[in-house]
Amino acid sequence: MGKLTGKTALVTGSSRGIGRATAIRLAREGALVAVHCSGNREAAEETVTAIEKEGGRAFSVLAELGVPGDVHELFLGLERELKERTGATTLDILVNNAGVMGGVNPEDLTPEQFDRLFAVNAKAPYFLVQRALSNLPDGGRIINISSGLTRVANPQEVAYAMTKGAIDQLTLHFAKHLGPRGITVNSVGPGITDNGSPVFDNPEAVTAMAGYSVFNRVGEARDIADVVAFLASDDSRWITGSYLDASGGTLLG
Template identity: 40%
Template sequence: MSTTTPIALITGGSRGLGRSMALKLAEHGNDVVLTYRSNKAEAEAVVEAITKQGRRAAALQLDVGKASTFAAFADQLRSVLKNHWQRDRFDYLVNNAGIGVHANFAETTEAQFDELVNIHLKGAFFLTQTLLPLIADGGRIVNISSGLARFALPGYAAYAAMKGAIEVLTRYLAKELGPRRIAVNTLAPGAIETDFGGGVVRDNADVNAFVASQTALGRVGLPDDVGGAIAMLLSKDSGWINAQRIEASGGMFI
């Protein structure tokens, strides 16, 4: 990894958990490139907040569900690294971007399934592959999974299946990228108060209370709980953690 200020690339970094990750990493001394799918103003607001912390940041448009655009995105990223940082590599990749689909197994459509595959599995697989030449040796990758890959709640069969696949992919990446000293881990959030899935955990009092009652620490997770976990995983003291699934759920369903 470079001896200069580390640069982290966070997909889906303009809102929700990704926004918290970006701000927490900046707080811990990292520069940030974040991607957004459609809301440029939202992304630029995060860049401005990072800049106010004294760190450098940039926002790039990317739809992780469209693998055909990844080569062009990599070219754009090369230009940003060169122009903003006079660098040709970045240090940390966080595959965070995603959507939620709530549908019982019997009612899940092929279109819903395909969208989840394209965003959560194919997207993370081929974006990481495309960006490998730009990741510094000794860098790190964190793939975002979900507590739903460990425990089962009706309505999330397809979504959780994608996250289970991501957890397997993490171990393979750790093995194959080991010669480059790139550590690869999974972070699996529990239920968090964001707008994810229509904001059900945040906005539905009954759901919020149920989750809190099933969590050892007695509350629902907040975005900064996950942002802080990412900052911990990408800190200089965590480099020996590799090929692990780390759950940030407050002890949900234990």
């Protein structure tokens, strides 16, 4: 029996990258996983298929985050599917993973780009947590994917890093708020992690990026997924409101 047998989980942005690896990992522990993304059903279904191939249980739910009505739409699909499969709408584990990066010089970032980063990376997670409060049972889990860039400066990502700073505040304050219910809320801060994007096919770029970690490699999505699985399990019951550095020692300087 897995550590999450009988649990339900939503992993936002799990059609690829860290989210996909996390969805697969949670399902491997026995959770029924809602695989979410904005619109690429084929990619979401690839995650579902990968889970089912291993004997796990999952379904896809599509909803673009960062637009009006986003959380409502996501929960319409989520609750419908949960009810069909479990007879209830209980959500034991919420992983706020979906996110977008900036990659724009600080001088060039537009107000629209700034608003978009905050809408997807900070506002959506806040209202997902708020909406999930009635679905989360006592002892539930909220895991927010932050970033090592909350601790290391990268001017091209100043607004992105600001959104992740907001995520860490979401973690801190909701951890106190939900403590009486035994719900833990934690942030995980990845460093550079191979998410399957083309830059990770470039050996020179990978060598340069690997140099940031004391282990001299870039992170794999499963490195982060394993940390999330720990935080989702009962093993982490005494940890809340924390920021877990999952950067392969990048922050050690």
